[in-house]
Structures are given as C-alpha cells and as structure tokens.
Amino acid sequence: MAGKGSELSLVWSRPPGFAAGAVACESSGGESPCQLCSAHHLSVCGVLAETGLRRLNAISDQREFTPGETLAREGDPATQLFNITSGVIRVHKLLPDGRRQIIGFLFPGDFLGLATGDRYAFSAEAITKGSACRFSRKAYQRLLVELPELETSLLERTANDLRIAQDQLLLLGRKTAIERLASFLLDLSNRDRRAGGEGVEIALPMTRAEIADYLGLTTETVSRVTSRLKARGVIRLLTMHSLRIVKPAELAALAGFETPPA
Amino acid sequence: MAGKGSELSLVWSRPPGFAAGAVACESSGGESPCQLCSAHHLSVCGVLAETGLRRLNAISDQREFTPGETLAREGDPATQLFNITSGVIRVHKLLPDGRRQIIGFLFPGDFLGLATGDRYAFSAEAITKGSACRFSRKAYQRLLVELPELETSLLERTANDLRIAQDQLLLLGRKTAIERLASFLLDLSNRDRRAGGEGVEIALPMTRAEIADYLGLTTETVSRVTSRLKARGVIRLLTMHSLRIVKPAELAALAGFETPPA
DNA sequence: CGTAAGTTTGAAACTAATCAACTGTTGTGG
DNA sequence: CCACAACAGTTGATTAGTTTCAAACTTACG
Numbered sequence: 001m002a003g004k005g006s007e008l009s010l011v012w013s014r015p016p017g018f019a020a021g022a023v024a025c026e027s028s029g030g031e032s033p034c035q036l037c038s039a040h041h042l043s044v045c046g047v048l049a050e051t052g053l054r055r056l057n058a059i060s061d062q063r064e065f066t067p068g069e070t071l072a073r074e075g076d077p078a079t080q081l082f083n084i085t086s087g088v089i090r091v092h093k094l095l096p097d098g099r100r101q102i103i104g105f106l107f108p109g110d111f112l113g114l115a116t117g118d119r120y121a122f123s124a125e126a127i128t129k130g131s132a133c134r135f136s137r138k139a140y141q142r143l144l145v146e147l148p149e150l151e152t153s154l155l156e157r158t159a160n161d162l163r164i165a166q167d168q169l170l171l172l173g174r175k176t177a178i179e180r181l182a183s184f185l186l187d188l189s190n191r192d193r194r195a196g197g198e199g200v201e202i203a204l205p206m207t208r209a210e211i212a213d214y215l216g217l218t219t220e221t222v223s224r225v226t227s228r229l230k231a232r233g234v235i236r237l238l239t240m241h242s243l244r245i246v247k248p249a250e251l252a253a254l255a256g257f258e259t260p261p262a
Numbered sequence: 263m264a265g266k267g268s269e270l271s272l273v274w275s276r277p278p279g280f281a282a283g284a285v286a287c288e289s290s291g292g293e294s295p296c297q298l299c300s301a302h303h304l305s306v307c308g309v310l311a312e313t314g315l316r317r318l319n320a321i322s323d324q325r326e327f328t329p330g331e332t333l334a335r336e337g338d339p340a341t342q343l344f345n346i347t348s349g350v351i352r353v354h355k356l357l358p359d360g361r362r363q364i365i366g367f368l369f370p371g372d373f374l375g376l377a378t379g380d381r382y383a384f385s386a387e388a389i390t391k392g393s394a395c396r397f398s399r400k401a402y403q404r405l406l407v408e409l410p411e412l413e414t415s416l417l418e419r420t421a422n423d424l425r426i427a428q429d430q431l432l433l434l435g436r437k438t439a440i441e442r443l444a445s446f447l448l449d450l451s452n453r454d455r456r457a458g459g460e461g462v463e464i465a466l467p468m469t470r471a472e473i474a475d476y477l478g479l480t481t482e483t484v485s486r487v488t489s490r491l492k493a494r495g496v497i498r499l500l501t502m503h504s505l506r507i508v509k510p511a512e513l514a515a516l517a518g519f520e521t522p523p524a
Numbered sequence: 525c526g527t528a529a530g531t532t533t534g535a536a537a538c539t540a541a542t543c544a545a546c547t548g549t550t551g552t553g554g
Numbered sequence: 555c556c557a558c559a560a561c562a563g564t565t566g567a568t569t570a571g572t573t574t575c576a577a578a579c580t581t582a583c584g
Contacts, residue, residue, distance in 0.1 A: 533577085537574070538574085553556105
C-alpha cells in the first residue's frame, strides 16, 4: 500500500500513469517525423491523433544541444517550451550566493517549461548531448485551446510532477543522507524499468556534484554514502557513471519509502 | 527581476496570477450559494460563469470541519476533492518511523486533492475549524471535460503549485534555518497582502511544531531562530500566534530570496 | 601522455538535532 | 473566577550528522 516512490522529472515529465500526454515530437527526418520519433510513446504527443500531431508538428522545430548548453535561464522571459527527445537535462534554481538546488533531471519524453509564469523560474542545462522539440510558448498555448486532449494530458502530467515534487520535499526535509541516495537510486531504477529495462544496471549520466545538488547534500557526502552502500554490498560500481543494484530490497528499506505507519 | 518568493499552498491553491480557477463554492445558504461565498473570488470557481457555477454547485456539498479533523489520509482511495472556504488545513506526508513533512498549508480559496492519483499521496488535517466544498472526484472529472475553462484554470493552478513546490525544494535543500523561517514569514506576509491586508501583522494559526515540520526543522530550532529575529528587531511577537514584521527589508535579505547571481 | 576535471578519503568545524529542564498559555471544572 | 492540568513554547547543554577544508587519487580528454 501507500508510497509509490518519487520520480525525477519535476518540470514536466513522463506520463502520469494512465494516458500519456501529447506535445510534439522529433524524428530523424522523413515524411511523418513524429511517428518516427523514438521518444514519441513517452511524450505528451503520445495521446494525439494524426491531425493533432500534424498541427503540433507545424509549430515545432528541432533543437540539438551539447553538454553544458543552456536551454532556459532563470528569470528570462519564458518564450520557449521543449519536449526532450534524446539526452539528459538538469533543471536548477540558484540562491544569490551561488548555492544551487537541482529541481530535477529530464530524460527523453519529458517536457520542459510549463511550471512557469511569464519568466522561467529555473535554469535548464544539458548534461549530455541530445535533442528536443521546441515550441513557442504562445503558439503552444493557442494550440492547447484547440486540442483539449492535449490540455487534459498536460494537466495529468503537471499533477504528476507536483506529486513528484512533494515526494522530494519529504526527502529534502526529513530524510538522512543515506536515505536520500537510496531513494535516488531507486528512482533511477524505476525509471529504467518503465523505459523497458531491468532496473538493475543504472546509468548515472550526472556528476556527483549534480547528484549532491539534487539531494541537498555535498559531493563529499554523496561520495561517502556511495562508499557505504558499496561496502554493505547493496550496490556495485561498474564505472564512474553506472552501477548495479545488488540488493534491491535492502536499498528500498534504506530509502524509507513513503509508507506511512498508520 | 527573478524570484517571486514561494507560497504556501502546494496541493492546489490560489490563482496562478492572472485568471482564477473555478471549482465550486460555499455559502451561508440562500438561493445562489456560490455567489455569496466569501472565498469565491479566491477559488477556482471564480472563473466560472453562471451556468458553470450552477453545474458545479449541483455536484458539491458543504463540509464543516473542526481542529484536528482529518479530510484525507495518505494511501486512502482519493474519492473526494475539496475547495476550502474558511479555516486552515495542513497537508503532510509521513515516513514509516513517524517523521513528518508538511507539504503545505491551505487557506480559503485553496483546492485540495488534485495532485493525486487513485490514492491520496498525503494526509490533510484541519488546523482550525472551517468549511469546504466537497466534490466526488469522479463527478468532478466528468464536469472538467464539459467545462474547458475550468480545466484551463486548474492547469494554471497546478503549474503554480508546482512552482511553489520548487521554491520549497530550494528552501529545504539549500537554505539555513534562519533563511527558512524568514522565507516562511515573507510568504505569509505576501499571502496576507494578496488577501487585501497590509502584510505587516501576520497570523500564525499553526503551532511551532507545524512550522518546524513545514521547514524541515525541529520545534526547538524554530523557537531559537524566532528569538534571534526578535532580538535583532526584525519581528515582534504580538501573541503566540501573531507577530508584526518590523523590518521587512531585513527579513527579505535574510530570506535570501530566489534572485540568481547572474 | 599530461593536464584538468571529477572523485574519494581524512580531519576539523559547525549547524541543527537531541535531551532535558523550565516557563508560559489554554481550557476545564471546582 | 480561580486553580490546575495538559499542552505549547523557550532556553540551555550536549551530541550527532553533515559540511568544510585539505590532500590524494582517478578518469577523461586534448
């Protein structure tokens, strides 16, 4: 019962569980770009029929990005929305003195930019190279009015992202360092499983510093806690950026998963 | 530029800034209950025209609550939605060992229950006595399909709540105890100002323990930090549950408001 | 290969939590 | 209306978990 485990997107993401959203998609070129898009089934556009897809495609263009590239800057006018089709993005907020909180990591199928008013409330930067469908916010909003299934889908996604954010509030407000890291690894595992993987071998495209800024810790603490999990035989590092979950049950227990006592 | 300051609702709340949402309302009785409702202009129902209001009203009933009463329990089937019309609600999540994170406080006009799948992802309990419009989730969702302006309004609210949650992630992940309390008091001040007040005399309907669980601290720390603010002349306690902000600028500086350096 | 960036590990410092005592507030019944 | 009990809040002393500072080690890359 209870807790589902938190996720990772947080600024528009994956399908809330049932119906998928619908935004627009990429392709490697060709006549029907969206249907060839490898992220199509994960994306908001997944719910759109032929007609809707075509209209969405008409207002989108393709944007490639390379590591370190900025897609959105906190405080700038929020003119563009993105649907990630490949690669990984990090989304963060800063305090005036430079302290950083990473709000979420975006993967293919995740949507970027709607948790925003007139200006971006966060910055978004590429961690890996990748690509995204880009929309003008205005055109997108106009299209929303005419494609109610798209709006419904976005509402579901937003509600889902809100749920994810609330799980993360519990993590940041009340969990210990080891619980935070365990929760994070389980999230990655669940994500991999939903993407069709085994959820056992986990890729970590982000650096330790980025994990730290996501979990409200320091690099050193992330490193120490990782070592502890390794020493307890719960995980095994394969490379610097991938690991294997050896004892999933123990990891879940450590994560203190959101299962209320009552 | 930049930061707007975080808010307090987080599980469906106040108007995102421009258009208000629309759900349904309360009244003290009478022919046109919604229009007499004191929370009407703050609520999602605020955007609905006569017809929509009537339909919404048809599927709602009135629910009074007293301090300590539970409106929703984490893990239970999410069958009911609420629009708060008076009083204050706290929304929280628990870890198995009882650690609590308060996700938000809900005030009149705030909406409760949509950041949820089939089951509530949080518990909601009354802090004060009050009242709410209650809807069956199913009936509400059916109505959403037929009232697009309601759905649009909900989407805006959800996006707004997501933004608020993300501000709180920054607070919990990166701010110090004094910055957290200062941010909290400023949020309350802003809320009061938007409700037509001066934002100077602040009501604190919640206990220190509840503030602590909202800010990821302990009661003792909240008390100590409050004393420090008092000693510095930034605030003055009027009663146990109300205070005056004496130096708003200093309070804002302490809050480290979300203004990125760049 | 060599340099820079990223990661790990150790020691010291610090913030907030915990434990504990005391004070203030609230609400109830004599 | 006061006394008292129960609860809420404050303050102090100590502890613990995480950060900070520092150095060594590893990996990635030009």
